[in-house]
Amino acid sequence: MLAALLLALAACVSKQEPAAKNTLVVGMELAYPPFEMTDEKGTPKGISVDLANELGKALGKKVVIQNTAFDGLIPALKTGKIDLIISSMTITDERRQSVDFSDPYLSTGLCLLVGKTSPIKSIDDLDKPGVTVAVKKGTTGHTYATRNLKNAKVLVLDKEAAAVLEVVQGKADAFIYDQMSTYTNWKKNRETTRALLNPFQQEKWGIALRKGDTQLKERINRFLGTFREQGGFERLGDSWLREQKATFKELKYPFFF
Template sequence: MKRILSIALAALLIASLLSGCAGASKKVLKVGMELAYPPFETKDAAGQPSGVSVDIAKAFAESMGMTAEIQNIAWDGLIPSLQSGKVDLVISSMTITAKREEQVDFSHAYAKAYLALLVGKGSPVKTAADLDADGRVISVKQGSTGDTYARAHFPKATIRAFDSENACVTEVTQGKADAFIYDQLTIYRNSLQFADKTWALFLPGQEAEGWGMAFKTGSGLTAKANAFLATYTADGGFDGLTEKYLKQEKATFDQLGFAFFFANKDGSWPTSGQ
């Protein structure tokens, strides 16, 4: 009985491997992202990749007559995966920075985001400038633009880097860190979640971070992506994504006067009301 079972299993395995090879008739576009930043890159209840970036990836692949295959890769592994050719492009809310541009090519920005601070209510920090002092502790996500920003703008503070955003937030709610620097959407959500222990402080006078699709240096896909993004914007693709994934956030941002993520249909960018 045991032997029959194991033969059956082996047959099943071989069959599934074969069908996996045979099924790939349409060309596949391999897209890398870290599925850990809802609603941009996340998994739905069934465990399937879902979110703004997933939809963009699918639309981009479709515009070239291909099918998108999403690969979930940890943040630190995204750029190496591009360089080694494991994926064709990365769409993962990745900010276009000069340092990263030495490693990869970026498309034009498809979204713009601002950094914000999640400040603990027990901390003496009242303005962003208060953070640049001895004894102040800032938690950041390892390798994020918040990490870079903190090290550049608050040299006197202690910077603690973590793999997980939740750890960064917990450091603040438990008073181990004064503030957590991250994008304003995440900060805003956490300030609601932990309203009794934290408050959100928006960093004044910063340049917007543009998020781009990343490609291996010299890739021919970059130009195609720029053409796709122009069409997608003009066709109202981003309005559709806002409606689908970010309806509530859009309402709140509008109310507070914060600039929203996506360009207007005419290609202009919204500005902050502050």
């Protein structure tokens, strides 16, 4: 009976393996438009979703998007709950201690959203007593503020929208975040905020995967190279970021992809 039970279990495992191998579970926080978000029906959409689906086609796998809080993405990857992270994640030495990254696919930088009448002109104006700086938990803005702002009060929040609201309401003097989001948040709050888009720290985004998954990393890098050569990133930019591309060109800032 024991032998029969073991054979039955082995058969079940054997039947499940192909499905697992044909599925790519991609983790992302669906709260970062236009990169990661949902439509009115709750369906994932955005630049990262399109990129994940293109990667799935190249690898011959069905893509499943797993919505996960940003600071929970790396733990989910390490414990095998997801296979990859495509969530506007900056490549950092600290994160490289836990996960591997693909070649970079996007360049951006940290900048500031400040109050409309604020005297702040650059990052150099922040590290002073009486200044409150909002950051989103787990981001490189959070890391930067923790390491470099010794005199200002650093307000750590779970959501981007909450950090923006602190600036809008005058409760925070600045919000440290990436250029694209800062531009978008300023557009939504022109009457109460200013965007200081000149980056004070350059960053690159990559696809994160488990350490030692060399074969998958090589396949992802080949996909990224081919996708770029065939104009895939240019098409994503035109589809989702046409206005931002024009604005950044006018400001003479390099544009991302």
